[in-house]
Amino acid sequence: MASHTIKVALIGNPNTGKTSVFNLLTGLHQQVGNYPGITVEKKMGVCNLPLDFKASILDLPGTYSLNASSLDENVVIELLMNKNDPLFPDVAIVVTDVENLKRNLLLFTQIKDLEIPTILVINMADRMAVKGISLDIPYLEEKFNTRIALVSSRKKIGFDNLKMMIVEYNALSTKPCLNASSIDVPYFDSLRKAFPTQSLYKLWLVITQDVNFSKLDKNVVDTNNFAKPNSELKRLQQKETIKRYQYINDVLKVGRTIDVAKASDLQSRLDRILTHKIWGYVIFFGILLLIFQSIFDWSSIPMDFIDETFASLSAYTAENLPSGVLTNLISQGIIPGIGGIVIFIPQIAFLFLFISILEESGYMSRVVFLMDKLMRKFGLSGKSVVPLISGTACAIPAIMATRNIENWKERLITILVTPFTTCSARLPVYTILISLVIPKTRILGIFNAQGLTLMFLYMLGFGSAILAAYILNKILKIKGKTFFVIEMPNYKLPILKNVGINVLEKTRAFVAGAGKIILAISIILWFLASYGPGDAFNNADNIVKANPKFENATEHEIESEINSQKLENSYIGIMGRGIEPVIKPLGYDWKIGIALITSFAAREVFVGTLATIYSVGDVDNETTIKNKMASEVDPITGKKIFDLPTGISLLLFYAFAMQCASTLAITKKETNTWKWPVIQLFLMSGLAYVVALLAYQILK
Amino acid sequence: MQKSIAQLRIGEHGIITDFDSSVIPLKLIEMGCLPGNSVVLIQKAPLGDPLFLNINDSFLAIRIEMAKDIFIETSEE
Numbered sequence: 001m002a003s004h005t006i007k008v009a010l011i012g013n014p015n016t017g018k019t020s021v022f023n024l025l026t027g028l029h030q031q032v033g034n035y036p037g038i039t040v041e042k043k044m045g046v047c048n049l050p051l052d053f054k055a056s057i058l059d060l061p062g063t064y065s066l067n068a069s070s071l072d073e074n075v076v077i078e079l080l081m082n083k084n085d086p087l088f089p090d091v092a093i094v095v096t097d098v099e100n101l102k103r104n105l106l107l108f109t110q111i112k113d114l115e116i117p118t119i120l121v122i123n124m125a126d127r128m129a130v131k132g133i134s135l136d137i138p139y140l141e142e143k144f145n146t147r148i149a150l151v152s153s154r155k156k157i158g159f160d161n162l163k164m165m166i167v168e169y170n171a172l173s174t175k176p177c178l179n180a181s182s183i184d185v186p187y188f189d190s191l192r193k194a195f196p197t198q199s200l201y202k203l204w205l206v207i208t209q210d211v212n213f214s215k216l217d218k219n220v221v222d223t224n225n226f227a228k229p230n231s232e233l234k235r236l237q238q239k240e241t242i243k244r245y246q247y248i249n250d251v252l253k254v255g256r257t258i259d260v261a262k263a264s265d266l267q268s269r270l271d272r273i274l275t276h277k278i279w280g281y282v283i284f285f286g287i288l289l290l291i292f293q294s295i296f297d298w299s300s301i302p303m304d305f306i307d308e309t310f311a312s313l314s315a316y317t318a319e320n321l322p323s324g325v326l327t328n329l330i331s332q333g334i335i336p337g338i339g340g341i342v343i344f345i346p347q348i349a350f351l352f353l354f355i356s357i358l359e360e361s362g363y364m365s366r367v368v369f370l371m372d373k374l375m376r377k378f379g380l381s382g383k384s385v386v387p388l389i390s391g392t393a394c395a396i397p398a399i400m401a402t403r404n405i406e407n408w409k410e411r412l413i414t415i416l417v418t419p420f421t422t423c424s425a426r427l428p429v430y431t432i433l434i435s436l437v438i439p440k441t442r443i444l445g446i447f448n449a450q451g452l453t454l455m456f457l458y459m460l461g462f463g464s465a466i467l468a469a470y471i472l473n474k475i476l477k478i479k480g481k482t483f484f485v486i487e488m489p490n491y492k493l494p495i496l497k498n499v500g501i502n503v504l505e506k507t508r509a510f511v512a513g514a515g516k517i518i519l520a521i522s523i524i525l526w527f528l529a530s531y532g533p534g535d536a537f538n539n540a541d542n543i544v545k546a547n548p549k550f551e552n553a554t555e556h557e558i559e560s561e562i563n564s565q566k567l568e569n570s571y572i573g574i575m576g577r578g579i580e581p582v583i584k585p586l587g588y589d590w591k592i593g594i595a596l597i598t599s600f601a602a603r604e605v606f607v608g609t610l611a612t613i614y615s616v617g618d619v620d621n622e623t624t625i626k627n628k629m630a631s632e633v634d635p636i637t638g639k640k641i642f643d644l645p646t647g648i649s650l651l652l653f654y655a656f657a658m659q660c661a662s663t664l665a666i667t668k669k670e671t672n673t674w675k676w677p678v679i680q681l682f683l684m685s686g687l688a689y690v691v692a693l694l695a696y697q698i699l700k
Numbered sequence: 701m702q703k704s705i706a707q708l709r710i711g712e713h714g715i716i717t718d719f720d721s722s723v724i725p726l727k728l729i730e731m732g733c734l735p736g737n738s739v740v741l742i743q744k745a746p747l748g749d750p751l752f753l754n755i756n757d758s759f760l761a762i763r764i765e766m767a768k769d770i771f772i773e774t775s776e777e
Contacts, residue, residue: 065730103732103758231722238721241729245756268742277746369761373747382750406725483766485728488752488759 006055006166007087008047011076011111012095013104014062015362015489017123020153020498021095022059025163030505049163058087064103066110067237068209077209080114081202091169092118093162098128098135098150099490101256105248106241108144109177113201117172118146119165126152132259140255145173154495176201178247183239187228204240208233270491274363280370287363288389291354292458295427297451299346303431306346310339311624329526336611336625337522341515341604348424349507351393356502358389360494368486378466379473380417381410381484388414388465391421392458394510395663399670406485409478415670416680417468419663422461422655424510425604429654430457432607436630437647453651460655521598521605525572525612532570540565564635572613586653586689587646587696589634599659606654645699649692657688703774705751705767708741714772715739716755723769732756739772 012018023030026045043059063073066080079085080092092111096104101122111118120140128134141148147165151158181188181200191203228236273279318331358364364386372382383405391398398418405411422430434450441449536543544550544562553561567573575597576590583593595609607625614628632641658664664677671677708714716737724733733739737756744751750761 064727067726067730100758102756103730106730234726235721237726238729241726242734245732245734271743271752275743275745275752280746365761369745369750369752372761372763373745373749406727483725484750484761484763485725485731485766486750486761487731488761490759 004053006049006053006169007090008055008057008166009079009087009089009092010057010059010095011080011092011107012062012121013064013097013100013107015487016062016095016097016100016104017153018062018095019059020495021093021121021123021151022057023497023501024153024156024159025055025057028501030501047163047166049167050160051167053167055166058089063107065107065241066205066209067241074209077205080111080116081205089116091166091172092116093121093166094118095121095123098122098124098133099131102245102248102252105252106244109244109247110201112145113176113178113180113199115174115176115199117169117174119162119169119172120144120146120148121162122148122150123153125150125158126155134257134259136255140251143251143255144177145175146177147172178244180204180240180243183243184236187236208237267490271366271488274366275370280366284367284370287354287358291351291392292455294350294354295347299350300431302346303343306343307339307624307626310335310342314339325530328530329523332530333522333526333612334519337519337525337608338515339608339611339625341511341608343428343607344424344604345507345511347427348393348510349503351424352503352506353499355390355393356499357494360492360498362489362491365486365488369488372484376410378469379410379413379476380466380469381405381407381414383484383486384410384414384469387418388421388462391418391423391465392461393424393506395419395421395423395660396666397506399663399666402670406483409473409476412478412671412676413469413472413476415667416472416676417465419658419660419680419684420461420465420468420656422458423603423660425602425660426457426654428604428607429599430454430651432626432629433642433647433651435626436642437644457651457655464656517602517605521601522608522612525594525598525609528572528575529567529570529613532566532573534569536569537566540569567613585696586692587649587700589641591632592641592646592650596653599654599657601659601661603654603659645696648699649696652695653688653692655688656684656691658684702771705739705741705753705762705770705772706764708739708751708772708774710741710743712774713738713740714774716770717773718771720769724766728762728766731760732758733770739770 010018010022022043022045025047030043030045045057045059047055047057049055060076060079061073063076066073066077068074068077079087080089082088094104094108094111096108108118108120122135135150137148137150149158149162149165151162181192181204188200188204192200195203274283314331314335317335318327321327321330358367367385367389368382370382371385375382375384384402387398387401390401395418398421399415402411402414402418405414431454434453438450438453443449443452532538540562544558544565550558550561568577572594573590576594579593579597580590583596588596591610591613594613595606598609599606610629611625614625614632629642630640633639634641658681664681667677667680668674702717703714705714705716716733716735716739718735719733732755734756738754739756740754742752742754742759745761749764751764751767752759752761
């Protein structure tokens, strides 16, 4: 039988286990978009079906209904409205949670009204016995004009049945299950007369939704004499929702029975502790402490290993490949550059692991609940906690996560202050600088001074974010009803596979995304550092050899002097020395200056840049980046370059400066104007300069 | 005077009778906040706001400011 790929779209409310269903159907055959570290709107995967069929499965963002209130939800509607979209599904699968059936079915009735063949998946069937729920599936199938797959993604039950239903999608009824037009008969009648070929529900969505549709133009539909004002439309949308609920309630009254006596109250007991006025906060801060501990402490073991591996790999290639320009590029440009990103992996993986567990378990909503009132004092929302915490991984997904903050002012402030939180790209910079300038002494016998410094830098990040929010809240004059709704999902034990896939996928996306930038920058840097204009560079050999100072020097000394002469007169050296006057007061030399400039593409480039700069022309080239930095001395004074004042000044500069092109791009995308990213760039970097300047001048 | 969700005590049940439809967002209605549906106050956040509710078997939290616009009937009345 000729295999035909069936296009399937997975749709569902948040917290219904839609992603688990997706993971179980597709395994690891998934493709995710290409932004670094982002939950991209479109996730695709391939699923093998019985009878040689194949399905391509599209995991659409979670949505509560087809009344879009966020960009994520717009994606869903735009796709489902456009039959010509190459992703338009042959069959839609609506995933629901058996414990929240009533609410989850609202979206299902809307999808059915679009007249797309639809399968209803009722997930978490393993909970039915515990909760005393029983369902009359044949009755529900008949009432909803659909086929129902009862599955449990946790116990992996019911998926063969679901796959068979996908194969037989042609047999599905496309009949809507209720007639929403009865909410205003005259209005819908005139609509029908004006556009006799279109589905009424589609027309209704075109009128009420602020999204782009290819064929039906909103303006055309709106220019009717029977068009209604927005307030009236909103009232009708409310009526529509009420009507849908009535319908669902009526069907479930017959098709579902709940034995209340069996319902356990473990959830509410857990909530009593986790949202307790004292224990709630204690537990929350305990969890934060655990997260930071794992990032600072546990990941240092694999990180040291990676660092050393790359250093010896670099030395190995330099020795064993035939010497020449290409070998130099590989051993001095590419390998140190890649090493600078690979070293991140342990920390990023830990961060994504914890964030993913917190979200999967349902605990994140409790944090939002606990923190809302507190955050509101600073012009933020409880929902800002999620971006601020995930900002410690990467500001880009964090800023995207602000989409569910309903109030525009609270959302804008969250977007603007999130880049202050210490993202993982700052970590390598912090780690290496701290190990260079802060002694390992123990304070009070238990606390490591280095660890405390790192902790302080994280606090500084959060503190500045909160303070900045407070100031912005006073300055920004944006009015709007503060409206706030958050679902408090049931606690669930995170499914290992989901967490694993999530961590893997995000780490991979981050490394691939950041890796490309870093690789490109390392190669460019290497060229700029290995070539230079004029006599001072090209004739460095003779100039040094002719210098009477080196008459008695050994071969080795002469060679390294030639190399440093060359670097200083290379293109990059000239650029670096050009900006030296600006950064000198902060305690930086021109090599640090180069690293500072390249870090405006992405902070993590700092370490890679220094690695490349110090590797170029390094005769031995086998020590780690850290050792190279530690042995750098000022050629005039003979003092160490990375001493305490410079180190602290650099740490503070990186704590405040807005050095991440991708974050600026995402701020532009989410706020729809260049105004806010430009403000972020100049205010944050200006602040960084002033603070670093003060620190250096005081400590000097 | 009409009682609102903001006046519920922890554990107290009520039935939603009406709301100010100009201020209540559609999203809340989609979550099941409709006249005729039951509501229980499960917990208040430690600082007294927001409120953790069970509305029509959906668990959600809203701020007091909005809870004041949703009117209810309790069994005592």
